[in-house]
Amino acid sequence: MKKENIxxxxxxxxxxxxxxxxxxxxxxxxxxxxxxEFVNKKQLxxxxxxxxxxxxxxxxPGIMITNISMLFGYQVGGWxxxxxxxxxxxxxxxxxxxxxxxxxxxxxxxxxxxxxxxxIQAAVVPIIGSAALSLGKEIFRTRKGQVIxxxxxxxxxxxxxxxxxxxxxxxxxxxxxxxxxxxxx
Amino acid sequence: MVYFDLFFSFVKIGFTSFGGMSMIPLxxxxxQVHGWMTAEDLTNLVALAEMTPGPLGINCATFAGTQTAGVxxxxxxxxxxxxxxxxxxxxxxxxxTKFRKSEIMVRIMGGVKPICIAMILAVxxxxxxxxxxTDGRPDVFAVGIGVIMLWLIWKRKWSVPKVIGSSAVLxxxxxxxxxxxx
Numbered sequence: 001m002k003k004e005n006i007x008x009x010x011x012x013x014x015x016x017x018x019x020x021x022x023x024x025x026x027x028x029x030x031x032x033x034x035x036x037e038f039v040n041k042k043q044l045x046x047x048x049x050x051x052x053x054x055x056x057x058x059x060x061p062g063i064m065i066t067n068i069s070m071l072f073g074y075q076v077g078g079w080x081x082x083x084x085x086x087x088x089x090x091x092x093x094x095x096x097x098x099x100x101x102x103x104x105x106x107x108x109x110x111x112x113x114x115x116x117x118x119x120i121q122a123a124v125v126p127i128i129g130s131a132a133l134s135l136g137k138e139i140f141r142t143r144k145g146q147v148i149x150x151x152x153x154x155x156x157x158x159x160x161x162x163x164x165x166x167x168x169x170x171x172x173x174x175x176x177x178x179x180x181x182x183x184x185x
Numbered sequence: 186m187v188y189f190d191l192f193f194s195f196v197k198i199g200f201t202s203f204g205g206m207s208m209i210p211l212x213x214x215x216x217q218v219h220g221w222m223t224a225e226d227l228t229n230l231v232a233l234a235e236m237t238p239g240p241l242g243i244n245c246a247t248f249a250g251t252q253t254a255g256v257x258x259x260x261x262x263x264x265x266x267x268x269x270x271x272x273x274x275x276x277x278x279x280x281x282t283k284f285r286k287s288e289i290m291v292r293i294m295g296g297v298k299p300i301c302i303a304m305i306l307a308v309x310x311x312x313x314x315x316x317x318x319t320d321g322r323p324d325v326f327a328v329g330i331g332v333i334m335l336w337l338i339w340k341r342k343w344s345v346p347k348v349i350g351s352s353a354v355l356x357x358x359x360x361x362x363x364x365x366x367x
Contacts, residue, residue: 022346023238033345055301060277062199062269063242070270074278086270093239097247098256112361119356121316122330123348129309130338136302145299152303174296
């Protein structure tokens with residue numbers, strides 16, 4: 001394998017390891033980190049492309065984050081890049097949890113840990129929110145984007161429709177009604 | 186051997202779940218079928234998985250695996266749950282990269298992306314209800330920390346690690362120190 005790809009792979013592993021250490025509150029906060037690192041700082045990918053990856057990653061079976069990691073890693077550094085990214089995101093969790101599992105009872109009842117976690121949980125919404133608004137800026141610009149988003153949001157909140165069904169419906173609608181899915185540029 | 190069982194169980198779980206919480210019922214089923222964990226153990230597991238950094242699925246796999254068969258068990262479980270990413274998603278990546286610019290793909294993504302944003306917003310709503318309200322009343326500390334972090338992210342462009350760190354500190358201050366004084 002070319003040296004260049006190995007380097008890319010290691011870079012991806014390192015970055016996803018770091019991301020993995022700070023992913024609290026479920027998978028979506030990874031978006032905020034990916035945006036900060038890869039869109040803003042390293043400029044490896046555009047916001048629109050990132051949103052593409054999220055959409056695909058969410059629609060494929062499996063853990064959304066590992067899917068997004070693979071998709072992104074592949075785009076940047078081929079299959080090796082994809083593998084490195086996935087391993088990167090998984091490692092911190094495995095390491096930390098292996099240790100924590102033994103001290104779980106202590107942690108669960110530790111007053112200060114609990115306090116710190118309450119604080120972190122309060123920050124999760126702004127983190128995810130800022131990423132969502134940033135990535136969604138393009139979507140919100142068109143009437144079509146607003147409408148689709150609005151309808152989907154209501155369906156998500158008020159019904160039990162599974163995410164998969166929602167995404168498939170969206171894809172079908174977009175295919176069958178061309179005007180309903182104009183690309184925003 | 187239990188490691189293979191764990192591995193295959195989590196491969197199954199990985200391929201049949203669509204993210205986040207949808208995994209939990211599947212994990213419960215596998216744990217009960219194999220006699221590895223009880224429903225109560227699982228509740229603890231989920232709580233722990235939410236407390237620690239990392240994707241929920243990975244955390245659950247690690248914890249379930251280590252509880253069942255120590256660290257090698259944890260590794261076997263995680264390896265299993267990562268299989269879909271290494272196989273199916275890899276295939277999808279190849280396919281997607283090739284056809285990304287095709288008109289059909291562009292159209293599909295045009296419909297799917299707003300839905301994706303909508304789903305994220307829905308999650309934000311749920312999390313807000315959970316984190317900012319206790320028993321129907323707003324949690325002043327949480328709202329306060331939330332607002333401060335929002336400002337720091339928005340206006341000061343703080344990175345996520347910094348935000349996590351400082352919110353942990355504020356949490357200790359507010360929930361730890363101030364609450365104790367009252």
